[in-house]
Amino acid sequence: xxxxxxxxxxxxxxxxxxxxxxxxxxxxxxxxxxxxxxxxxxxxxxxxxxxxxxxxxxxxxxxxxxxxxxxxxxxxxxxxxxxxxxxxxxxxxxxxxxxxxxxxxxxxxxxxxxxxxxxxxxxxxxxxxxxxxxxxxxxxxxxxxxxxxxxxxxxxxxxxxxxxxxxxxxxxxxxxxxxxxxxxxxxxxxxxxxxxxxxxxxxxxxxxxxxxxxxxxxxxxxxxxxxxxxxxxxxxxxxxxxxxxxxxxxxxxxxx
Amino acid sequence: xxxxxxxxxxxxxxxxxxxxxxxxxxxxxxxxxxxxxxxxxxxxxxxxxxxxxxxxxxxxxxxxxxxxxxxxxxxxxxxxxxxxxxxxxxxxxxxxxxxxxxxxxxxxxxxxxxxxxxxxxxxxxxxxxxxxxxxxxxxxxxxxxxxxxxxxxxxxxxxxxxxxxxxxxxxxxxxxxxxxxxxxxxxxxxxxxxxxxxxxxxxxxxxxxxxxxxxxxxxxxxxxxxxxxxxxxxxxxxxxxxxxxxxxxxxxxxxx
Numbered sequence: 001x002x003x004x005x006x007x008x009x010x011x012x013x014x015x016x017x018x019x020x021x022x023x024x025x026x027x028x029x030x031x032x033x034x035x036x037x038x039x040x041x042x043x044x045x046x047x048x049x050x051x052x053x054x055x056x057x058x059x060x061x062x063x064x065x066x067x068x069x070x071x072x073x074x075x076x077x078x079x080x081x082x083x084x085x086x087x088x089x090x091x092x093x094x095x096x097x098x099x100x101x102x103x104x105x106x107x108x109x110x111x112x113x114x115x116x117x118x119x120x121x122x123x124x125x126x127x128x129x130x131x132x133x134x135x136x137x138x139x140x141x142x143x144x145x146x147x148x149x150x151x152x153x154x155x156x157x158x159x160x161x162x163x164x165x166x167x168x169x170x171x172x173x174x175x176x177x178x179x180x181x182x183x184x185x186x187x188x189x190x191x192x193x194x195x196x197x198x199x200x201x202x203x204x205x206x207x208x209x210x211x212x213x214x215x216x217x218x219x220x221x222x223x224x225x226x227x228x229x230x231x232x233x234x235x236x237x238x239x240x241x242x243x244x245x246x247x248x249x250x251x252x253x254x255x256x
Numbered sequence: 257x258x259x260x261x262x263x264x265x266x267x268x269x270x271x272x273x274x275x276x277x278x279x280x281x282x283x284x285x286x287x288x289x290x291x292x293x294x295x296x297x298x299x300x301x302x303x304x305x306x307x308x309x310x311x312x313x314x315x316x317x318x319x320x321x322x323x324x325x326x327x328x329x330x331x332x333x334x335x336x337x338x339x340x341x342x343x344x345x346x347x348x349x350x351x352x353x354x355x356x357x358x359x360x361x362x363x364x365x366x367x368x369x370x371x372x373x374x375x376x377x378x379x380x381x382x383x384x385x386x387x388x389x390x391x392x393x394x395x396x397x398x399x400x401x402x403x404x405x406x407x408x409x410x411x412x413x414x415x416x417x418x419x420x421x422x423x424x425x426x427x428x429x430x431x432x433x434x435x436x437x438x439x440x441x442x443x444x445x446x447x448x449x450x451x452x453x454x455x456x457x458x459x460x461x462x463x464x465x466x467x468x469x470x471x472x473x474x475x476x477x478x479x480x481x482x483x484x485x486x487x488x489x490x491x492x493x494x495x496x497x498x499x500x501x502x503x504x505x506x507x508x509x510x511x512x
Contacts, residue, residue, distance in 0.1 A: 009378035009438050056379055058438055076374075085381035088438070090374075118332075118346075122265035123312055123383065123504075125341035182265050182314055182344070248379075 001065055004072070005095045006031075006045075006079075008060040011086040013126045013245065018051040018060065027051075030087055031062070034079045039068040048101045048108065048252040054244035056127065059109075059251035063101040099254075107171060107253040109192040112205040113246045117184030124180050129205075129246040135212035137187055141175040143211045143218045144189060146225070147204060148173050155224040155234040156204055157197035158241070166228065169194045175208070190250070199241050207239030257321055260328070261351045262287075262301075262335075264316040267342040269382045269501065274307040274316065283307075286343055287318070290335045295324040304357045304364065304508040310500035312383065315365075315507035319357040355510075363427060363509040365448040368461040369502045373440030380436050385461075385502040391468035393443055397431040399467045399474045400445060402481070403460060404429050411480040411490040412460055413453035414497070422484065425450045431464070446506070455497050463495030 008031070016024025020032065028047060035043040045064040051057060070078055075092040083089075113128040115121055120130035147170050154166040170193040180186040189205055207224070210216035216239065227234045264287070272280025276288065284303060291299040301320040307313060326334055331348040339345075369384040371377055376386035403426050410422040426449040436442040445461050463480070466472035472495065483490045 009375075011379045011381065058379065080376070085376065085386075086378050088376050088378040088381075090438075119265075120336070120341065120344050122342050122344040123267045123314065125267065125344075127379065130341075182346075 001067055003063055003065050003095050003097050003099055004068070004075070005061060005063045005093050005099065005101065006076070006089050007091045008057060008062065009088045009090055010057050010060065011126070012051060012054050012056045014086060015053065017053045017055070018047050018049075024053070027060075027087055028062075030083050031079070031089070034083050035064060035066070035068075037082065038070065038075075038078050039066050041066055041068070046101045048105045051247075051249055052244045054126075055247045055249065056245075057249040060249050061101050061105070061252040061254075063095060063099060101252070104254050105252050106256060107192055107194060108196065109190060109250040109253075110196070110201045111248045111250050112189045112201060112242065113178075113180070113186065113248070114189065114205070114209060115180055115183045115186045119183050121180050121182035121186075123182055126245050127248070128180065128186070129209075129242050130183070131209060131213060133213045135185070135187070135209065136214065137175060137177060137212065139218060140187070140189075140208045140212040143208055143221060144173045144175045146218070146221045147191070151225045152228045153197055153200055153225070154228050155238045156200045156207075157235065158199040158203075159235050161198040163197060166197060168196065168200070173204075201247060202242045202244070203238050203240075205239075205242045205246070209242065210239045257323055259319055259321050259351050259353050259355055260324070260331070261317060261319045261349050261355065261357065262332070262345050263347045264313060264318065265344045265346055266313050266316065267382070268307060268310050268312045270342060271309065273309040273311070274303050274305075280309070283316075283343055284318075286339050287335070287345070290339050291320060291322070291324075293338065294326065294331075294334050295322050297322055297324070302357045304361045307503075307505055308500045310382075311503045311505065312501075313505040316505050317357050317361070317508040317510075319351060319355060357508070360510050361508050362512060363448055363450060364452065365446060365506040365509075366452070366457045367504045367506050368445045368457060368498065369434075369436070369442065369504070370445065370461070370465060371436055371439045371442045375439050377436050377438035377442075379438055382501050383504070384436065384442070385465075385498050386439070387465060387469065389469045391441070391443070391465065392470065393431060393433060393468065395474060396443070396445075396464045396468040399464055399477060400429045400431045402474070402477045403447070407481040408484045409453055409456055409481070410484050411494045412456045412463075413491065414455040414459075415491050417454040419453060422453060424452065424456070429460075457503060458498045458500070459494050459496075461495075461498045461502070465498065466495045
């Protein structure tokens with residue numbers, strides 16, 4: 001038996017998210033069906049974590065245990081030849097027997113793409129959120145840095161999510177200007193952490209956008225971090241939840 | 257009555273092409289329905305030309321005649337607020353009464369995106385064609401230049417298309433390396449001409465790809481240009497027709 005780690009890219013638009021479910025086709029199901037067909041085994045894969053419907057990935061990670069004898073360098077080719085073009089397996093490597101794509105993950109990096117100005121980019125609409133109001137990217141960058149460190153992110157979680165602790169460590173959180181064809185202005189928000197609460201990146205992004213639009217002060221962030229009581233009340237004071245389509249899981253890191 | 261020129265971007269994936277038709281929703285229909293709702297008139301728009309299902313646009317042009325009193329700078333906002341995000345009107349200007357988006361067009365520029373290498377880009381699959389064989393971009397660039405000038409492009413037209421003349425002038429035809437996330441290699445093929453035959457850009461691109469893959473000699477192009485007899489036979493000697501999704505109409509130019 002080999003324990004195999006695969007890295008995956010996907011355009012999440014057409015899928016009901018990462019995780020296999022009853023209603024709608026999930027990325028996990030596409031990969032499990034392909035692997036089961038190739039290996040003639042019933043393959044179950046473990047992802048590094050769920051991504052919601054509409055969220056994309058350039059570096060999702062998952063592992064599965066199999067007797068499969070296909071050489072590892074041929075495995076992505078074999079899988080890619082029988083799955084849709086909007087999901088691509090980019091690598092396969094053998095890992096230790098106790099490796100688990102979810103529990104062994106040390107860091108994850110997400111990116112959220114925001115465009116602004118008169119023109120929203122039609123060709124990039126499934127990969128970004130557009131603000132018709134101008135954004136002050138300098139203020140947003142300043143605010144983004146405030147999330148770095150170990151904090152209680154209770155206010156930045158979808159209300160009612162079951163979780164044992166709302167404390168997470170953010171290693172980096174920054175905003176970078178970028179170019180996207182068909183619009184005047186675009187930025188990427190990059191955030192790397194040891195884990196993320198449900199909707200956390202999308203709520204942080206919404207909060208940064210409100211700061212960029214001048215509808216919120218940078219100082220408001222300190223009132224939202226490390227507040228562990230009054231769950232629903234605190235959440236209501238953070239920013240709006242940006243839609244899933246602007247979000248991309250960039251990488252999952254397994255080394256310390 | 258005003259004659260109004262609009263410039264449009266669209267992600268063509270979900271549409272049955274530009275031109276209104278019985279089966280499937282066309283971009284033209286989305287725009288005509290929106291304009292009719294805004295102006296309370298039955299608006300008919302004339303596009304610079306058709307684009308096939310799956311083909312995209314960053315600079316499609318169309319005109320319509322209307323009594324519409326909406327200020328021109330507000331018109332894109334009004335239209336965009338009631339159409340899907342994957343179609344965006346980027347500008348509206350008033351033009352002379354005799355202006356016709358199709359017949360007044362002097363030049364059009366198309367771009368075809370090709371990626372190659374081990375990894376195909378999942379997030380860009382609807383906007384590009386992938387070659388698992390390596391491409392020699394220098395050879396492709398050299399070959400691309402041979403299309404410049406006035407030639408009979410009979411061999412580069414879908415067989416059986418009704419057309420009075422197969423002679424077109426290509427002002428520029430070149431290949432440029434670019435970066436696309438999630439794959440090792442990418443190029444854009446740009447071509448500007450006074451007009452294009454049906455599938456012409458996609459057949460030229462297919463011919464260039466065969467040269468890049470080493471399956472065709474650069475010299476074969478001279479045997480394909482300016483051959484006006486034996487229609488079907490000559491077409492069969494040109495390259496394959498690349499799929500529509502890699503193609504984008506970049507601009508339509510109305511000045512000499």
